[in-house]
Amino acid sequence: MKLEQSFMDFMLHHQERHRRSYNFLVLLEAVQTAAKYIQYFYQTGSLKNIMCEAGFTNVQGENVLKMDDTADAIVMHYLRRSNQVICAVSEEEPDPVVLNEDGGRYFIYYDPLDGSSNVKHNLPVGFMFAVAKRNLEGPEDHHLRKGSELRAAGIFLIPNGVFTLALAETGVYRFHLDETMTYVIPENAERLTKPQDPKDWELSFNAANRTTFAGPVREWIAGNEPKYAFRYMGSLAGDFHRLLSNGGMFMYPAIVNHPRPEKNRPKGKLRLLYEANVAAFIAREAGGAAIDENGVDILEIAPESPHQRTALYVGSRPLVEDMRALLRRT
Ligand code: AHM
Numbered sequence: 001m002k003l004e005q006s007f008m009d010f011m012l013h014h015q016e017r018h019r020r021s022y023n024f025l026v027l028l029e030a031v032q033t034a035a036k037y038i039q040y041f042y043q044t045g046s047l048k049n050i051m052c053e054a055g056f057t058n059v060q061g062e063n064v065l066k067m068d069d070t071a072d073a074i075v076m077h078y079l080r081r082s083n084q085v086i087c088a089v090s091e092e093e094p095d096p097v098v099l100n101e102d103g104g105r106y107f108i109y110y111d112p113l114d115g116s117s118n119v120k121h122n123l124p125v126g127f128m129f130a131v132a133k134r135n136l137e138g139p140e141d142h143h144l145r146k147g148s149e150l151r152a153a154g155i156f157l158i159p160n161g162v163f164t165l166a167l168a169e170t171g172v173y174r175f176h177l178d179e180t181m182t183y184v185i186p187e188n189a190e191r192l193t194k195p196q197d198p199k200d201w202e203l204s205f206n207a208a209n210r211t212t213f214a215g216p217v218r219e220w221i222a223g224n225e226p227k228y229a230f231r232y233m234g235s236l237a238g239d240f241h242r243l244l245s246n247g248g249m250f251m252y253p254a255i256v257n258h259p260r261p262e263k264n265r266p267k268g269k270l271r272l273l274y275e276a277n278v279a280a281f282i283a284r285e286a287g288g289a290a291i292d293e294n295g296v297d298i299l300e301i302a303p304e305s306p307h308q309r310t311a312l313y314v315g316s317r318p319l320v321e322d323m324r325a326l327l328r329r330t
């Protein structure tokens with residue numbers, strides 16, 4: 001009988017090897033417990049009639065689904081119970097939520113259910129999160145942290161039961177849910193940091209928006225599109241998941257040429273703290289890169305507000321650098 005290594009066993013040994021605290025372990029235990037509940041509710045969501053709209057909008061003016069609300073309540077509950085979190089920023093909460101002001105050690109930024117348009121079809125969505133540590137040396141300043149200060153970021157792909165975790169200066173690991181709802185790391189796990197073969201690279205963006213992109217981006221697409229396969233699921237969590245294995249580039253550029261100017265999104269669509277930073281941090285640990293519309297590293301953007309948006313180009317370094325050169329030329 002072959003028994004795989006569980007996620008908690010992996011983390012315990014990782015923390016001990018690097019002489020790190022168990023607090024982080026407790027936090028991740030809360031995060032993975034929340035992910036399993038989201039998984040369960042998502043799998044049976046159509047039967048519970050929670051895959052539909054909740055009847056209100058969030059702080060960003062988007063229609064909230066009952067499932068969004070359920071997922072957020074689950075995550076917040078387990079984060080609060082963990083006692084490890086000083087403050088949490090959620091896509092579904094208007095303001096950062098203070099959970100354990102005195103005893104908490106971590107900041108967490110999360111999107112409990114990324115890829116809303118997939119929900120009513122039961123297609124893949126993601127619970128995405130990023131973790132930064134409080135200032136242990138001096139008084140806590142409560143500032144939103146830059147991506148370069150993150151200690152970890154991860155994506156639970158739901159309902160597929162796959163969990164990708166990047167740990168600072170350590171690498172990227174992938175876990176799968178087994179028969180007992182335990183995340184395990186298969187013995188023959190694929191290495192996500194290996195250089196990918198350019199013949200497998202894929203491009204991923206919403207092709208319906210292509211005429212609305214800035215000139216350099218359209219130029220890049222025209223020159224590169226024929227060379228690669230094209231895949232788009234409409235969920236960053238799912239699309240980025242593919243790229244981690246195959247390589248290539250996911251992009252959600254700024255929308256600047258929409259025929260209806262009110263539909264322009266000069267700052268992009270995706271949120272910096274709990275979408276772009278999560279992908280950018282994982283990409284960095286896997287050897288890739290991520291930039292915004294000005295060619296600035298996503299991880300170097302100093303956040304000014306919890307729900308700030310950014311354009312995003314993330315994936316294999318040669319493609320991202322190529323795009324950076326074009327964006328910087330203008
Ligand atoms: P959400 O957080 O409301 O689900 O929106 C974010 C999602 C990303 O997962 C995805 O990459 C993008 O929005 C898809 O947008 P579009 O439907 O415009 O292609």
Ligand code: MG
Binds near residue numbers: 091111114115275
């Ligand atoms: Mg989202």
